[in-house]
Amino acid sequence: MDIDVAGNIKNILQNLPDGVRLVAISKFHPKEYVEAAYAVGQRIFGESHEQELKEKVGQLPKDIEWHFIGHLQTNKVKYIAPYISMIEAVDSMKLIREIDKQAVKNNRIIDILLELHIAEEETKYGLTLDACRDLLREGEWRSMHHVRICGLMMMASNVPDEAQIRKEMNTAWDFFNEVKHDFFSDAPWFKERSWGMSHDYKIAMQCHSTMIRVGTAIFGPRVY
Numbered sequence: 001m002d003i004d005v006a007g008n009i010k011n012i013l014q015n016l017p018d019g020v021r022l023v024a025i026s027k028f029h030p031k032e033y034v035e036a037a038y039a040v041g042q043r044i045f046g047e048s049h050e051q052e053l054k055e056k057v058g059q060l061p062k063d064i065e066w067h068f069i070g071h072l073q074t075n076k077v078k079y080i081a082p083y084i085s086m087i088e089a090v091d092s093m094k095l096i097r098e099i100d101k102q103a104v105k106n107n108r109i110i111d112i113l114l115e116l117h118i119a120e121e122e123t124k125y126g127l128t129l130d131a132c133r134d135l136l137r138e139g140e141w142r143s144m145h146h147v148r149i150c151g152l153m154m155m156a157s158n159v160p161d162e163a164q165i166r167k168e169m170n171t172a173w174d175f176f177n178e179v180k181h182d183f184f185s186d187a188p189w190f191k192e193r194s195w196g197m198s199h200d201y202k203i204a205m206q207c208h209s210t211m212i213r214v215g216t217a218i219f220g221p222r223v224y
């Protein structure tokens, strides 16, 4: 391993404000990298593929909290439902329904975030603000007692323009406050704002993030 994982983690943690947690994104990196981060106290890791996650879960310490950060297909929910700590990128009622169903089977409650699509980049994933409002207004989620909606997740545009990134993150923050007020004012668990990656986590820390998802800045470039 020619990358200083421990040093990188310490560096990020040193500058992490109170109330912001680090999710170390270990996708496409071998388990030794996770172990190096674990050795300096990191306990939350994020993965985006079910198979890879399963392999790591089997080989790594049991007190790791795993977050699923990728696009999750409905037919894969059952594989991660027994152990996943949080599913971050939920963007449809169909997926919420399936997560609830699998959570019931596993006799547990699964924490999720709703993924917003705010960036100007084209992507198939994430809810527009209007679609998210509609999903919440429609209200079926209220009967899903084994899913706990804990907040919002988004990816800002991958651009060099800091002002653009800041604008998108602040849009997400405003929207968080809106839905907190309209739908979750009596839900103390609805408090998470997952935004900020390697290139923009420092901006995210100033834009009301509670969870930064950092891969490359800890583990180096991914080899696909």
Ligand SMILES: *Cc1c(COP(=O)(O)O)cnc(C)c1O
Residues within 6 Å of the ligand: 025, 027, 048, 069, 070, 155, 197, 198, 199, 213, 214, 215, 216, 217
């Ligand atoms: C890969 C990934 C990250 C981490 O990206 P880096 O640029 O390596 O920090 C964060 N969030 C999501 C959703 C990802 O897929």
